[in-house]
Amino acid sequence: MTISSSIFKAYDIRGIVDDTLTEDAAYCVGRALGQLALSRGKNEAVVGRDGRLSGPRLCGALADGFRDAGVNVVDVGMVATPLVYFATFLLGNGTGVQVTGSHNPPQYNGLKMMVAGETLYGDTIQGLLKWIQTEKPVRGVVAGVERGTYRELNVWPDYLANILGHIKLARPMKIAVDCGNGVAGAFAKTLYEALGCEVTELFCEVDGTFPNHHPDPAHPENLQDLIACVKNGDAEIGLAFDGDGDRLGVVTKDGEIIYPDRQLILFARDVIARNPGAMVIYDVKCTRHVAKAVKAAGGEPLMWKTGHSLIKAKLKETGAPLAGEMSGHVFFKERWFGFDDGLYAGVRLLEILSRGSDPSAELNALPNSSSTPELQLQTAEGVNFEIVKRLQLEGKFPSSESVNTIDGVRAEYADGFGLARPSNTTPVVVMRFEADTDEALARIQGEFKAAILAVSPDVDLPF
Structure with missing residues (x-):
């Protein structure tokens, strides 16, 4: 079996799918993950898939790989990614894989992996590739290894019961949800109605071709249908989910998008109120208002590297x-398991907002500044890392108060911040800027x- 190293x-x-990510590749990864799980004392793994058309066969090949390894x-089945994570806690094995392309176009798919409680990233993922290249697994049970068993489990009732067991809304709410035809559409209405909400659904039919708009709430163009629905209907708030349900987007009655770093301020105030002095972790792309709000609430802010696996590890x-x-x-x-879960984040948001009478006013009152969206400097493969490394060593930011280099370069100013970091997934330098005024x-x-032109004069800057 051949396998493309580009998928790691x-x-x-x-x-x-069927180009770089094949059924053979999924099988080989299953075998490699099986070996890794066994080496960490785990002989059971959860598998699930999102709503993409290729999900069933890729998940089947992955399961075969696990079983042939003796796991x-x-x-x-077909679930949002957080339900796979939940199942690993429910069963106590800490080991699971979701077959998902997340927010990528329909022709893509992929695997999000955890083994023995660790979400895999970086060198561990590259280690899977090295094992496959060295061992060259073929289909079939290895001599002396008993093939693993297979069973199906509906984890949704336990997930729902766990949430309803510790979350109660202060009053019923009217909400709109836009799932972009992603897998969250199979669960969102049932979940929020069980909490006492009246739910207006947009694009909640699971369809792996994503016929209406892309399931990625990080981009404003994908929220326009939800904004129109909330503005023109009787919903108090709008929730949007990405393709596999682990990220949340929020819009208010007057059409404002409440970006995730501002959502985090609301969540932080709520959590710190019950846990004085608590630490709140945020990534280098977040507004500096997060740290200010956490301190003002009596908590301890910690800025960390971007990447869901890296944040989870921290x-x-x-x-x-x-x-x-x-x-x-x-x-x-706090009150949950520490994994990323857009559906559950929506629950916690509604829990907070239900205590007041005007959710939009509460959300719009969150601290805000002039800022840019995520800007991308396109480079050749690997050049993005070279540019940022030179910025870290040689960059001059004359009016800055400090420069943080834990993940790229983030220069802090009395009236704002600037960020340049290398993307770990595409050959771009990601940049973001925020300030108190346009000037x-x-x-x-x-x-x-x-600073960038001083270290790389030929680049075509996006601003």
């Missing part, structure tokens, strides 16, 4: 009750422009 990314496995498989290391990143992944350890924003961007 920083945080997951991802590729074009027992529990198949939870959460586990520190024992913090809450973490979040700009992309929309939010991790509740300050222009000044900070000017300093970054000069």
